[in-house]
Amino acid sequence: MRVDQIFHEAKAAGRAPVSFEMFPPKGELTLERAHTAAEALSACGPDFISVTCSAGGTGNSSATAQIAAMISHDFGVSAVAHLTGIGLTRGDLAERIEAYRAAGVENVLALRGDRPQGAALPEGDFSYAAEIIPALAEAGFCVGAAAYPEGHIECDDLAESIRHLRLKQDAGASFFVTQLCFDNETIYRFLDLAERAGITAPITIGIMPFMGKQQITRTVFLCGTSLPSPVIKILARYEDDPESLMAAGIDYARRQLEDLAAHGVDGCHIYTMNRPSVARAAMAALRGDAA
Ligand code: FAD
Numbered sequence: 020m021r022v023d024q025i026f027h028e029a030k031a032a033g034r035a036p037v038s039f040e041m042f043p044p045k046g047e048l049t050l051e052r053a054h055t056a057a058e059a060l061s062a063c064g065p066d067f068i069s070v071t072c073s074a075g076g077t078g079n080s081s082a083t084a085q086i087a088a089m090i091s092h093d094f095g096v097s098a099v100a101h102l103t104g105i106g107l108t109r110g111d112l113a114e115r116i117e118a119y120r121a122a123g124v125e126n127v128l129a130l131r132g133d134r135p136q137g138a139a140l141p142e143g144d145f146s147y148a149a150e151i152i153p154a155l156a157e158a159g160f161c162v163g164a165a166a167y168p169e170g171h172i173e174c175d176d177l178a179e180s181i182r183h184l185r186l187k188q189d190a191g192a193s194f195f196v197t198q199l200c201f202d203n204e205t206i207y208r209f210l211d212l213a214e215r216a217g218i219t220a221p222i223t224i225g226i227m228p229f230m231g232k233q234q235i236t237r238t239v240f241l242c243g244t245s246l247p248s249p250v251i252k253i254l255a256r257y258e259d260d261p262e263s264l265m266a267a268g269i270d271y272a273r274r275q276l277e278d279l280a281a282h283g284v285d286g287c288h289i290y291t292m293n294r295p296s297v298a299r300a301a302m303a304a305l306r307g308d309a310a
Contacts, residue, residue, distance in 0.1 A: 020097045021161035022126045023193040025066050026221040026285060036066035036286040037305055038099075038196075038223060041293050043070065043082040053086045054093070059295035061094035063302045067126070069099035069196065069288070074106070074132025080115055084122040092123065099163060100124045103132030104151035106141035112151055116158045127160040128196060129187075133241070134173070149183070149190040156191030164192040166222055168200040168209035172243030177209070181216045193220050196288050199227040199238070201271075202247045203278050210284070223286030224279055228272035228297050230265050232258060269297065273304035280305055 029036045039060050044052035060068055068090050072083035080102060087100035100119055104112065119127060131148045134140055145151050148164055155162045164187040170180035184195070195218070200206050206224055213222060229235040232254050239246055246254075253271065257264035272289075279287055289301040 067097040074103040104145035105132030152190035221285035227290035229268035
Protein backbone atom coordinates (compact mmCIF):
# COMPACT_ATOMS: atom_id res chain seq x y z
CA MET A 20 0.00 0.00 0.00
CA ARG A 21 1.11 3.57 -0.58
CA VAL A 22 2.43 5.19 2.56
CA ASP A 23 0.45 8.42 2.02
CA GLN A 24 -2.69 6.26 2.00
CA ILE A 25 -1.56 4.53 5.22
CA PHE A 26 -1.27 7.94 6.94
CA HIS A 27 -4.60 9.07 5.50
CA GLU A 28 -6.49 5.95 6.64
CA ALA A 29 -4.84 5.91 10.05
CA LYS A 30 -5.74 9.55 10.64
CA ALA A 31 -9.38 8.86 9.72
CA ALA A 32 -9.33 5.99 12.22
CA GLY A 33 -7.79 8.24 14.93
CA ARG A 34 -4.47 6.43 15.17
CA ALA A 35 -0.85 7.11 14.23
CA PRO A 36 1.10 4.66 12.05
CA VAL A 37 4.18 2.97 13.52
CA SER A 38 7.01 2.11 11.15
CA PHE A 39 10.43 0.50 11.41
CA GLU A 40 13.72 1.13 9.65
CA MET A 41 15.98 -1.76 8.74
CA PHE A 42 19.21 -1.89 6.76
CA PRO A 43 20.37 -4.53 4.27
CA PRO A 44 22.69 -6.89 6.21
CA LYS A 45 26.31 -6.43 5.14
CA GLY A 46 28.52 -9.17 3.70
CA GLU A 47 27.38 -12.47 2.26
CA LEU A 48 23.84 -13.86 2.08
CA THR A 49 22.39 -10.35 2.25
CA LEU A 50 18.96 -11.35 1.03
CA GLU A 51 18.67 -14.50 3.14
CA ARG A 52 19.68 -12.66 6.29
CA ALA A 53 17.40 -9.75 5.38
CA HIS A 54 14.54 -12.24 5.04
CA THR A 55 15.09 -13.48 8.60
CA ALA A 56 15.33 -9.93 9.99
CA ALA A 57 12.30 -8.73 8.00
CA GLU A 58 10.21 -11.71 9.10
CA ALA A 59 10.86 -10.97 12.78
CA LEU A 60 10.21 -7.24 12.34
CA SER A 61 7.03 -7.84 10.33
CA ALA A 62 5.72 -10.11 13.09
CA CYS A 63 5.63 -7.05 15.41
CA GLY A 64 2.87 -5.54 13.24
CA PRO A 65 4.30 -2.25 11.90
CA ASP A 66 2.32 -0.19 9.37
CA PHE A 67 5.37 -0.13 7.12
CA ILE A 68 9.09 -0.92 7.07
CA SER A 69 11.66 1.26 5.36
CA VAL A 70 14.91 -0.14 4.00
CA THR A 71 18.06 2.00 3.85
CA CYS A 72 20.57 2.12 1.01
CA SER A 73 24.17 3.25 1.02
CA ALA A 74 24.93 6.45 -0.84
CA GLY A 75 26.98 6.91 -3.99
CA GLY A 76 27.14 5.44 -7.46
CA THR A 77 28.21 2.06 -6.08
CA GLY A 78 25.44 2.03 -3.44
CA ASN A 79 23.45 -1.12 -2.65
CA SER A 80 20.16 0.16 -4.05
CA SER A 81 19.38 -3.14 -5.81
CA ALA A 82 19.48 -5.03 -2.49
CA THR A 83 17.35 -2.25 -1.00
CA ALA A 84 14.70 -2.60 -3.71
CA GLN A 85 14.70 -6.39 -3.50
CA ILE A 86 14.36 -6.37 0.29
CA ALA A 87 11.53 -3.81 0.17
CA ALA A 88 9.69 -5.87 -2.43
CA MET A 89 10.26 -9.06 -0.39
CA ILE A 90 8.79 -7.42 2.74
CA SER A 91 5.56 -6.57 0.90
CA HIS A 92 5.35 -9.83 -1.01
CA ASP A 93 6.39 -12.36 1.64
CA PHE A 94 5.08 -10.70 4.81
CA GLY A 95 2.22 -8.48 3.57
CA VAL A 96 3.75 -5.37 5.15
CA SER A 97 4.06 -2.15 3.13
CA ALA A 98 7.64 -1.16 2.46
CA VAL A 99 9.63 1.93 1.56
CA ALA A 100 12.89 1.68 -0.39
CA HIS A 101 15.40 4.47 0.30
CA LEU A 102 17.15 6.01 -2.72
CA THR A 103 20.07 8.45 -2.61
CA GLY A 104 20.72 10.94 -5.41
CA ILE A 105 24.34 11.73 -4.55
CA GLY A 106 26.77 10.93 -7.39
CA LEU A 107 24.00 9.95 -9.84
CA THR A 108 23.60 11.26 -13.37
CA ARG A 109 20.12 11.74 -14.83
CA GLY A 110 20.66 8.49 -16.71
CA ASP A 111 21.61 6.66 -13.51
CA LEU A 112 18.47 7.94 -11.81
CA ALA A 113 16.32 6.74 -14.72
CA GLU A 114 17.96 3.30 -14.39
CA ARG A 115 17.34 3.20 -10.62
CA ILE A 116 13.71 4.15 -11.21
CA GLU A 117 13.31 1.32 -13.70
CA ALA A 118 15.01 -1.15 -11.36
CA TYR A 119 12.80 -0.10 -8.41
CA ARG A 120 9.71 -0.37 -10.58
CA ALA A 121 10.74 -3.78 -11.93
CA ALA A 122 11.29 -5.02 -8.36
CA GLY A 123 7.74 -3.92 -7.45
CA VAL A 124 8.66 -1.01 -5.14
CA GLU A 125 5.72 1.30 -4.44
CA ASN A 126 7.17 3.80 -1.93
CA VAL A 127 10.54 5.57 -2.06
CA LEU A 128 12.33 7.72 0.54
CA ALA A 129 14.23 10.26 -1.58
CA LEU A 130 17.54 11.32 -0.02
CA ARG A 131 20.63 13.20 -1.01
CA GLY A 132 22.92 10.80 0.84
CA ASP A 133 25.68 11.59 3.30
CA ARG A 134 28.78 13.46 2.24
CA PRO A 135 31.74 11.02 2.34
CA GLN A 136 33.80 11.81 5.48
CA GLY A 137 36.31 14.57 4.89
CA ALA A 138 35.57 14.69 1.15
CA ALA A 139 33.51 16.79 -1.24
CA LEU A 140 30.21 15.48 -2.59
CA PRO A 141 30.84 13.06 -5.47
CA GLU A 142 30.12 14.54 -8.88
CA GLY A 143 26.69 13.96 -10.30
CA ASP A 144 23.64 15.76 -11.64
CA PHE A 145 21.90 16.24 -8.27
CA SER A 146 22.91 18.43 -5.33
CA TYR A 147 19.80 18.05 -3.17
CA ALA A 148 17.10 15.47 -2.47
CA ALA A 149 14.43 17.87 -3.75
CA GLU A 150 15.96 17.53 -7.23
CA ILE A 151 15.28 13.78 -7.52
CA ILE A 152 11.75 13.91 -6.09
CA PRO A 153 9.88 15.07 -9.23
CA ALA A 154 11.19 12.21 -11.39
CA LEU A 155 10.26 9.69 -8.68
CA ALA A 156 6.77 11.13 -8.26
CA GLU A 157 6.26 11.25 -12.02
CA ALA A 158 7.26 7.58 -12.20
CA GLY A 159 4.29 6.87 -9.92
CA PHE A 160 6.06 6.21 -6.61
CA CYS A 161 4.70 7.54 -3.35
CA VAL A 162 7.69 9.69 -2.34
CA GLY A 163 8.84 10.57 1.17
CA ALA A 164 11.83 12.62 2.33
CA ALA A 165 13.96 13.28 5.42
CA ALA A 166 13.25 15.96 8.03
CA TYR A 167 15.51 17.29 10.81
CA PRO A 168 14.02 18.45 14.15
CA GLU A 169 17.34 20.13 15.06
CA GLY A 170 18.20 21.18 11.49
CA HIS A 171 20.49 19.28 9.14
CA ILE A 172 24.12 18.98 10.25
CA GLU A 173 25.35 21.14 7.34
CA CYS A 174 22.79 23.86 7.95
CA ASP A 175 23.28 26.21 10.94
CA ASP A 176 19.88 27.85 10.73
CA LEU A 177 16.80 25.79 11.66
CA ALA A 178 14.50 28.18 9.77
CA GLU A 179 16.55 27.58 6.61
CA SER A 180 16.46 23.82 7.17
CA ILE A 181 12.65 24.08 7.34
CA ARG A 182 12.57 26.15 4.13
CA HIS A 183 14.50 23.30 2.48
CA LEU A 184 11.94 20.85 3.90
CA ARG A 185 9.18 22.85 2.26
CA LEU A 186 11.05 22.64 -1.07
CA LYS A 187 10.86 18.84 -0.80
CA GLN A 188 7.12 18.97 -0.20
CA ASP A 189 6.69 21.38 -3.14
CA ALA A 190 8.73 18.98 -5.31
CA GLY A 191 6.26 16.16 -4.56
CA ALA A 192 7.14 14.56 -1.19
CA SER A 193 3.96 13.32 0.47
CA PHE A 194 5.38 12.23 3.82
CA PHE A 195 8.43 12.93 5.97
CA VAL A 196 10.51 10.79 8.31
CA THR A 197 12.63 12.61 10.89
CA GLN A 198 16.19 12.16 11.96
CA LEU A 199 16.47 10.63 15.42
CA CYS A 200 16.03 13.07 18.29
CA PHE A 201 16.24 12.44 22.04
CA ASP A 202 14.25 15.44 23.22
CA ASN A 203 10.49 15.59 22.66
CA GLU A 204 10.24 19.33 23.41
CA THR A 205 12.65 19.95 20.51
CA ILE A 206 10.45 17.76 18.31
CA TYR A 207 7.28 19.65 19.27
CA ARG A 208 8.97 23.03 18.56
CA PHE A 209 10.07 21.73 15.16
CA LEU A 210 6.57 20.44 14.32
CA ASP A 211 5.15 23.83 15.20
CA LEU A 212 7.66 25.62 12.93
CA ALA A 213 7.04 23.13 10.11
CA GLU A 214 3.29 23.71 10.34
CA ARG A 215 3.82 27.46 10.23
CA ALA A 216 6.01 26.98 7.11
CA GLY A 217 3.10 25.27 5.34
CA ILE A 218 4.19 21.65 5.75
CA THR A 219 0.97 19.66 5.45
CA ALA A 220 2.42 16.22 4.61
CA PRO A 221 2.50 13.87 7.63
CA ILE A 222 5.76 13.89 9.59
CA THR A 223 6.62 10.65 11.35
CA ILE A 224 9.07 10.94 14.24
CA GLY A 225 12.28 8.90 14.19
CA ILE A 226 13.24 7.38 17.54
CA MET A 227 16.40 5.37 18.15
CA PRO A 228 16.75 3.39 21.38
CA PHE A 229 20.44 3.79 22.25
CA MET A 230 22.34 0.55 22.66
CA GLY A 231 25.79 1.64 23.77
CA LYS A 232 28.05 4.64 24.30
CA GLN A 233 30.12 4.07 21.16
CA GLN A 234 27.09 3.52 18.96
CA ILE A 235 25.39 6.68 20.15
CA THR A 236 28.54 8.83 20.00
CA ARG A 237 29.20 7.74 16.41
CA THR A 238 25.59 8.43 15.46
CA VAL A 239 25.33 11.91 16.99
CA PHE A 240 28.59 13.01 15.38
CA LEU A 241 27.29 11.81 12.02
CA CYS A 242 23.92 13.52 12.17
CA GLY A 243 24.37 16.45 14.59
CA THR A 244 21.63 15.36 17.02
CA SER A 245 22.05 16.68 20.60
CA LEU A 246 22.51 14.46 23.60
CA PRO A 247 20.32 15.84 26.41
CA SER A 248 21.59 15.64 29.96
CA PRO A 249 19.30 12.71 30.99
CA VAL A 250 20.84 10.62 28.18
CA ILE A 251 24.38 11.63 29.14
CA LYS A 252 23.63 10.66 32.77
CA ILE A 253 22.43 7.20 31.67
CA LEU A 254 25.52 6.74 29.48
CA ALA A 255 27.78 7.73 32.40
CA ARG A 256 25.92 5.60 34.96
CA TYR A 257 26.05 2.39 32.95
CA GLU A 258 29.35 2.93 31.16
CA ASP A 259 30.72 -0.42 32.41
CA ASP A 260 27.47 -2.33 32.30
CA PRO A 261 26.37 -2.81 28.66
CA GLU A 262 23.29 -4.86 29.53
CA SER A 263 21.89 -2.25 31.91
CA LEU A 264 22.77 0.49 29.42
CA MET A 265 20.80 -1.28 26.70
CA ALA A 266 17.81 -1.73 29.02
CA ALA A 267 18.00 1.95 30.04
CA GLY A 268 18.18 3.00 26.36
CA ILE A 269 15.05 1.04 25.55
CA ASP A 270 13.30 2.46 28.60
CA TYR A 271 14.22 6.02 27.57
CA ALA A 272 12.80 5.38 24.06
CA ARG A 273 9.66 3.86 25.61
CA ARG A 274 9.04 7.05 27.61
CA GLN A 275 9.68 9.21 24.54
CA LEU A 276 7.23 7.13 22.47
CA GLU A 277 4.50 7.23 25.14
CA ASP A 278 4.79 11.01 25.29
CA LEU A 279 4.76 11.35 21.47
CA ALA A 280 1.64 9.18 21.26
CA ALA A 281 -0.08 11.26 23.96
CA HIS A 282 0.90 14.41 22.07
CA GLY A 283 -0.87 13.12 18.92
CA VAL A 284 2.06 13.10 16.45
CA ASP A 285 1.42 11.86 12.89
CA GLY A 286 3.44 8.69 13.41
CA CYS A 287 6.49 7.10 15.02
CA HIS A 288 9.37 5.53 13.13
CA ILE A 289 11.67 3.21 15.05
CA TYR A 290 15.31 2.85 14.10
CA THR A 291 15.36 -0.87 14.91
CA MET A 292 18.95 -1.59 13.84
CA ASN A 293 17.47 -4.92 12.60
CA ARG A 294 16.80 -5.97 16.22
CA PRO A 295 13.36 -7.49 16.77
CA SER A 296 13.74 -6.95 20.55
CA VAL A 297 13.94 -3.19 19.95
CA ALA A 298 10.90 -3.30 17.66
CA ARG A 299 8.88 -5.34 20.17
CA ALA A 300 9.70 -2.97 23.04
CA ALA A 301 8.67 0.03 20.93
CA MET A 302 5.38 -1.58 19.96
CA ALA A 303 4.66 -2.47 23.59
CA ALA A 304 5.28 1.17 24.62
CA LEU A 305 2.93 2.46 21.95
CA ARG A 306 0.24 -0.05 22.90
CA GLY A 307 0.55 1.15 26.49
CA ASP A 308 1.68 -2.24 27.85
CA ALA A 309 3.20 -2.02 31.32
CA ALA A 310 7.00 -1.60 31.30
P1 FAD B 1 18.78 17.42 1.37
O1 FAD B 1 17.35 17.61 1.66
O2 FAD B 1 19.23 17.57 -0.03
O3 FAD B 1 19.62 18.43 2.28
C1 FAD B 1 21.03 18.37 2.32
C2 FAD B 1 21.59 19.70 2.80
O4 FAD B 1 21.39 20.69 1.79
C3 FAD B 1 20.90 20.24 4.04
O5 FAD B 1 21.86 20.93 4.80
C4 FAD B 1 19.86 21.21 3.48
O6 FAD B 1 19.49 22.16 4.44
C5 FAD B 1 20.61 21.77 2.29
N1 FAD B 1 19.75 22.20 1.18
C6 FAD B 1 18.66 21.56 0.70
N2 FAD B 1 18.16 22.23 -0.36
C7 FAD B 1 18.95 23.31 -0.55
C8 FAD B 1 18.98 24.40 -1.49
N3 FAD B 1 18.05 24.50 -2.47
N4 FAD B 1 19.96 25.32 -1.39
C9 FAD B 1 20.93 25.24 -0.42
N5 FAD B 1 20.94 24.24 0.51
C10 FAD B 1 19.99 23.29 0.42
N6 FAD B 1 21.58 8.27 4.00
C11 FAD B 1 21.94 7.25 3.19
O7 FAD B 1 23.01 7.28 2.59
N7 FAD B 1 21.11 6.16 3.03
C12 FAD B 1 19.91 6.08 3.64
O8 FAD B 1 19.19 5.08 3.47
C13 FAD B 1 19.50 7.14 4.51
N8 FAD B 1 18.31 7.11 5.13
C14 FAD B 1 17.93 8.20 5.90
C15 FAD B 1 16.65 8.19 6.48
C16 FAD B 1 16.24 9.26 7.26
C17 FAD B 1 14.88 9.24 7.89
C18 FAD B 1 17.11 10.37 7.47
C19 FAD B 1 16.68 11.52 8.32
C20 FAD B 1 18.37 10.38 6.89
C21 FAD B 1 18.78 9.30 6.09
N9 FAD B 1 20.03 9.28 5.46
C22 FAD B 1 20.39 8.25 4.65
C23 FAD B 1 20.98 10.38 5.70
C24 FAD B 1 20.87 11.50 4.65
O9 FAD B 1 21.32 11.01 3.41
C25 FAD B 1 21.73 12.65 5.14
O10 FAD B 1 21.16 13.26 6.26
C26 FAD B 1 22.13 13.66 4.10
O11 FAD B 1 23.22 14.40 4.60
C27 FAD B 1 21.04 14.64 3.72
O12 FAD B 1 20.05 14.01 3.03
P2 FAD B 1 18.69 14.81 2.67
O13 FAD B 1 17.94 13.94 1.76
O14 FAD B 1 18.01 15.33 3.87
O15 FAD B 1 19.32 16.04 1.86
